[in-house]
Amino acid sequence: MGIGLLPLSYVLRGIRHYRRVRLAMKNTVDLVRTTMQGHRVTRLTDFTCCRRPVLLIYGFGATRRVFNVMEKRLRRDGFDVFSINMGSVTEFLTNGTITYRAGFVARKIERLYRRYSMGPLTIIGHSEGGLIGRYYVQFLGGDSRVRTLITLATPHQGTPAAIVGAATIGLFARNMWQLLPQSPFVRSLAKRPFPGEVRFFSIYSDSDWVCPPRQCRAVDALGREVGTNIEMPGLGHNDFLFTKAPYKVIRKILFDVPVDNSCGEAQREAG
Numbered sequence: 001m002g003i004g005l006l007p008l009s010y011v012l013r014g015i016r017h018y019r020r021v022r023l024a025m026k027n028t029v030d031l032v033r034t035t036m037q038g039h040r041v042t043r044l045t046d047f048t049c050c051r052r053p054v055l056l057i058y059g060f061g062a063t064r065r066v067f068n069v070m071e072k073r074l075r076r077d078g079f080d081v082f083s084i085n086m087g088s089v090t091e092f093l094t095n096g097t098i099t100y101r102a103g104f105v106a107r108k109i110e111r112l113y114r115r116y117s118m119g120p121l122t123i124i125g126h127s128e129g130g131l132i133g134r135y136y137v138q139f140l141g142g143d144s145r146v147r148t149l150i151t152l153a154t155p156h157q158g159t160p161a162a163i164v165g166a167a168t169i170g171l172f173a174r175n176m177w178q179l180l181p182q183s184p185f186v187r188s189l190a191k192r193p194f195p196g197e198v199r200f201f202s203i204y205s206d207s208d209w210v211c212p213p214r215q216c217r218a219v220d221a222l223g224r225e226v227g228t229n230i231e232m233p234g235l236g237h238n239d240f241l242f243t244k245a246p247y248k249v250i251r252k253i254l255f256d257v258p259v260d261n262s263c264g265e266a267q268r269e270a271g
Contacts, residue, residue, distance in 0.1 A: 001143050006133075008092075009180065012025075017087055021089060031138050035143055041114045043080060044075065044081075045082045045259070046080070046082045047080075047082075047112060047115070047116040047118065048060065048116060048238075049117060050080045050115065050116060050117070050118040050119060051072065052078060052079045052119060052122075052183050052254075053079075053080045053081065053082070053118050053119060053120075053121050053122065054074055054079045054081045054082070054121075054122045054123075054124060054254075054267075055082060055084070055109070055121060055122070055123045055124070055133075056070065056071065056081060056082070056124050056125075056126075057083070057084070057085045057104075057105065057123060057124070057125040057126070057129035057130070057132050057133050057205045058083070058086075058125075058126060058127075058129050058240065059125070059126045059127030059128040059129045059130075060127060060128040060175065060179075062126075062127075064083035064084070064085060066134075066241055067083060067126075067241065069241065069242050069249075070124070070242075070247060071083075073247050073251075075093065077251060077254075077255075079122075080256065084104075084108050086101055086104060086105070087139075096175075097174050097175050097176075097178055097185075098128065098131050098132055098135060098175050098178050098179075098185060099135060099139075099185070101132050102132045102133075102135040102139070102140060103140060104137045105132055105136055106136050106140040106141070106142065109121070109136075109142070109145060109262070110145075113145060116238055120145070120146070120147035120148075121145045121146045121147060121149070122146070122147060122148040122149075122150070122153075122254060123137075123142075123146055123149050123150070123152050124150045124152065124250065125149075125150070125152065125154060126151075126152045126153060126154070126240060127152070127153050127154055127155070127210075127211065127237065127240060128154070128155075128175065128179065129151075129154070129178075130149075130150075130151025130152060130153075130154025130156075130202070131151075131154055131155070131156070131178075131189075133146075133149055133151065134149060134151065134154075134156070134189060134194075134200075135189070137149055137194070137195060137198055137200075138189065138192050138194060138195065139192065142198075143195035143197060143198050144199070146198050146259065147199065147257065148198070148199040148201070148253065148254065149198055149199070149201070150201045150203065150250055150253060151201070151202045151203065151216075151218075152203050152204075152240040152241075153203075153204050153205065153210070153211050153216060153235075153237050153240050154202060154211065154216055154224075154245060155179060155211040155215045155216055156186070156189065156202060156215070156216060156217065156218040156219070157177055157181060157186060157190075157214070157215045157216070157217065157219070158182060158183055158186045158215060159179055159180075159181065159210065159211045159212070159215050160181065160212070161179075161209075161210050161211070161217075162176050162177075162179035162180045162181075163180065165179070166179075166180060166212065172173045181215065186191035187221070190219065190221045191220075191221045192228050193220075194218075194220075194227060199227070199253075199257075200227025200228065201227055201228045201229075201230060202206050202216055202217065202218040202228070202230065202232055203230045203232065203240070203246055203249055204216030204217075204229075204230070204232070204234050205231065205233070205234065205235035205236070205237075205239070205240075206232070206233055206234070206241060207233065207235055207236060208233055208235065208236060208237045209236075209237070210237040211237060213231055216229075217229045230249060232245060232246060232249070
């Protein structure tokens with residue numbers, strides 16, 4: 001019986017692998033297509049009364065158009081979604097480090113909170129975008145604005161893939177050096193305590209070769225878990241942007257907190 005079932009198990013395994021590869025290829029094509037469309041998006045969020053603000057931060061080499069699918073899902077669920085233009089792909093590659101871009105994001109956020117009445121902020125960052133959001137929360141006072149930080153396929157411990165990046169484009173893309181395992185940037189995140197009042201979730205996959213699961217676990221300098229680490233099966237690096245499975249996890253996280261019906265008046269006054 002075991003011998004008879006063995007070929008069938010191989011066939012089923014091959015089918016599952018084929019489906020995963022096909023999905024990963026489709027999502028990669030979608031990522032390239034949306035990135036090539038640039039940063040132009042239609043502003044739909046009414047900042048004058050923004051009760052559930054969600055900031056989407058894209059990763060290395062992408063543009064904010066890569067969040068089109070996720071943004072539609074979030075809006076359908078009643079969230080006030082926006083993104084920040086951090087420059088063209090060329091500018092993103094050459095305009096400084098992760099820390100520089102985190103500072104850029106911080107200034108944009110503060111400008112919004114001073115001008116509008118907004119509730120506590122949720123940040124969702126994909127890949128390097130998660131590190132930008134985390135640095136903002138830990139080092140730039142973002143804990144006063146952010147209620148929830150969700151990172152998707154983010155290499156909190158660096159990624160071996162950055163070795164190739166540092167060797168090829170590291171001369172002008174300085175963020176590649178920060179993405180290396182055990183880089184000073186990565187160690188600084190682990191050493192500094194994460195603000196206890198901010199909910200922190202790192203969601204990653206066991207099948208992501210760009211940012212392997214071990215590298216995506218958020219831990220402190222002693223190896224202790226920081227926030228909540230959630231490993232999902234069978235997702236490629238770009239699948240987090242398009243597929244439903246990770247969004248269901250995100251949705252559950254976001255609906256676990258009450259809505260701020262005051263439209264953020266208390267936060268604006270505090271700021």
